[in-house]
Amino acid sequence: MSAYKGAVVVGVDGSDVSKAAVAYAAKTAAGRGIGLHIVMAYSAPTAMFSEGMVPPHQLVEHFEKEAEPVVQDAMKIARETEPELKITGAVAEGNPAQLLIEYSREAKIVVLGTRGLGALKGVVLGSVSAHVATNAFCPVIVTKADTADNVHSDGPVVVGVDGSDNSVRATEWAFSEAKARGAHLLAVHTWIDPEVQAAAAGIILSEDDLKRLSDEQRGMLEDALGNIKERYPEVEVDTLVTEDRATRILVEKSKEAQLVVVGSHGRGTFTGMLLGSTSRSLLQASYAPVMVVRPAAAGCEDE
Structure with missing residues (x-):
């Protein structure tokens, strides 16, 4: 071996x-x-x-x-x-x-x-x-x-969640890292202001429409965390749903974090150097170490 x-x-x-x-x-x-x-x-x-x-x-x-x-x-x-x-x-x-x-x-x-x-x-x-x-x-x-000296801080492990399959893998790893570090987890989901999108399409949204859309986004995040939370009952979880750019809010939250976890599709070949825009930006701008989890990453079963 x-x-x-x-x-x-x-x-x-x-x-x-x-x-x-x-x-x-x-x-x-x-x-x-x-x-x-x-x-x-x-x-x-x-x-x-x-x-x-x-x-x-x-x-x-x-x-x-x-x-x-x-x-x-x-x-x-x-x-x-x-x-x-x-x-x-x-x-x-x-x-x-x-x-x-x-x-x-x-x-x-x-x-x-x-x-x-x-x-x-x-x-x-x-x-x-x-x-x-x-x-x-x-x-x-x-x-x-x-960033490397932040491992003993009392801050959370922060994970970006977007509902994709790759995001699920990143979230699993974030929970595993939080458990290993004795840290709590902050799950962040961002979405674009629906009023701006609707206005661009010539649509006017009511207060009920906005509340429904907001509830849907929060429901998506809770659904994405549900099964994983059950496997890590010892990990305290906070959530944040906000109308913002993913990179900006994750960089902001990285200031107090032990680790920021994101998924990235990459290219899957050595010649391809493209990371997702969020993960690429975080590698440059994060105040904490960044874990990048690709679809090919093996499971995070705890030893």
């Missing part, structure tokens, strides 16, 4: 951002009672070789020697953060994003820092995090240096 099967996997590159991600990943793993696997990927510059040539052993050894201290330092940070945690580490050759996507087939969660520039030239976690969040087979948590 692989060292990372069922574990939290965190990608490192030696930057301050990735060091913060390691501490955050260690706390996340400890909360779930699972292991932490730390990995640094390297790839030899292919421009130095003709197509089909294998880099000489000495060059591979050079990159491994550069990467090994980064992994060891990360393991030290993880041990200092969670002394009882089972921690493994590895240096692996390959494209960092492709490698982490492959790891995500067996990992429970992948954690990455964003905007980190590694000691090895060209290893930029900003681009890696975008690729991995778009294509991973398990949920991906993206942290920034100014």
Whole structure:
């Protein structure tokens, strides 16, 4: 069995951002009672070789020697953060994003820092995090240096709910994370002002129409949470239904959150880099770490 099967996997590159991600990943793993696997990927510059040539052993050894201290330092940070945690580490050759996507087939969660520039030239976690969040087979948590220390706050886990199948998967993971963190959950559903939409179509809505529409939106949210709430009776749940843009309200709520959870369809192929507009914006603007859950993400059954 692989060292990372069922574990939290965190990608490192030696930057301050990735060091913060390691501490955050260690706390996340400890909360779930699972292991932490730390990995640094390297790839030899292919421009130095003709197509089909294998880099000489000495060059591979050079990159491994550069990467090994980064992994060891990360393991030290993880041990200092969670002394009882089972921690493994590895240096692996390959494209960092492709490698982490492959790891995500067996990992429970992948954690990455964003905007980190590694000691090895060209290893930029900003681009890696975008690729991995778009294509991973398990949920991906993206942290920034100014978000990773929020794990011990008293704030909620915030989840965006829109009624889609992918939103259901994200909501399940949000409940699971809230349970693991001993946090309450804030489920947010936004919708566009119906009066504005009706006016554009030349329709005038009555007060009864507006109340009915508002009740329908609240009912949709309650229906989306119903079965999941029954499976997590220990999780306290608050709801918010508001006429607003999803990104704006989730960013606002992220200021006090431990974690923001959103679903995203992505592309499903490594070459596709498109996340949903909400998840993409949150990765840039959130004040808390963001968990992106794609349709391919495995179930969140608690260990």
